[in-house]
Amino acid sequence: MAQAKTLTQAEIDQVLRYIAQKQRYSARNRAMLLMSYYSGMRVGEIAAVRIGDVRNEDDTIKQEIRLSAEQTKGDTGRTVFFNEKLRAEIASYLRTHKHRHPTEPLFFTEKQIGFSANSLAQWFFWVYKKAGVSGASSHSGRRTFITSLANKGIGVRVLASLAGHKSIQVTQHYIDVNDGMKRAAVELV
Numbered sequence: 001m002a003q004a005k006t007l008t009q010a011e012i013d014q015v016l017r018y019i020a021q022k023q024r025y026s027a028r029n030r031a032m033l034l035m036s037y038y039s040g041m042r043v044g045e046i047a048a049v050r051i052g053d054v055r056n057e058d059d060t061i062k063q064e065i066r067l068s069a070e071q072t073k074g075d076t077g078r079t080v081f082f083n084e085k086l087r088a089e090i091a092s093y094l095r096t097h098k099h100r101h102p103t104e105p106l107f108f109t110e111k112q113i114g115f116s117a118n119s120l121a122q123w124f125f126w127v128y129k130k131a132g133v134s135g136a137s138s139h140s141g142r143r144t145f146i147t148s149l150a151n152k153g154i155g156v157r158v159l160a161s162l163a164g165h166k167s168i169q170v171t172q173h174y175i176d177v178n179d180g181m182k183r184a185a186v187e188l189v
Contacts, residue, residue: 004139006147006176012037016130025110029127030106031093032120036141038086040163043124043138044117045071045080052102054082054090061087061094078164146174151181157184 001024007015019029035046048071054062061098063082069075082090090106105114115123160171 003173003176004137004143007133007136007144010146012148015127015131015133027093027096028152029106031089033127033141034086034089036124036138037145038083038089039080040142040145042073042142042164043121044073046107047117047120048105050074050102051094051100051104054106056061056100061090063087063169072164074164074166076166077166080164081162091105095189115141120142128187130167132173143174143176146171147176150175151184162177 013090015033016030019026022029027070027098032046035041035049036043039077041049045067048067049065053065053067053071058060061082065082067078067080069077072078100112107115107120109115111120121138124136124140128136142163146163149162150156156168156171156175158173160166160168163171163174165171
């Protein structure tokens with residue numbers, strides 16, 4: 001099976017512009033998309049996140065969240081770190097969100113129910129397709145997250161931990177090597 005496409009910043013911007021045109025759920029859609037890129041979470045993990053997982057009692061957004069074994073792949077819980085940009089996106093989304101109970105899903109479908117992993121994967125497929133980005137899938141944000149950090153010199157052990165991988169060999173398959181990376185590497189000699 002082919003690996004998910006690693007997206008360029010121009011492609012991410014293209015999808016964000018498309019999302020901005022769709023006014024009804026634009027805050028939700030932007031937050032879901034950016035959660036994938038800024039945290040490297042799997043689509044099933046994003047679908048499983050509850051409001052209480054991300055929001056503190058004072059309504060601020062947590063810097064790190066603990067996903068239970070039921071929310072992750074492989075029956076092992078893990079910690080996911082949220083950077084400042086993602087915390088701002090989630091806070092912005094929650095200001096537009098009428099549901100507030102901590103046990104409710106963070107992201108709702110049009111029918112006001114939480115996404116399943118499959119329905120969210122379908123959402124990603126269609127948003128990329130409608131935005132004109134071919135070859136992207138629900139795993140593209142995760143792969144782009146890992147590749148982007150590798151491009152910035154983050155070691156594979158840290159990447160594996162951030163991705164929730166038990167093996168660095170798995171993480172290495174996520175890193176997309178491109179000509180820009182090779183050019184930068186030879187300049188270090």
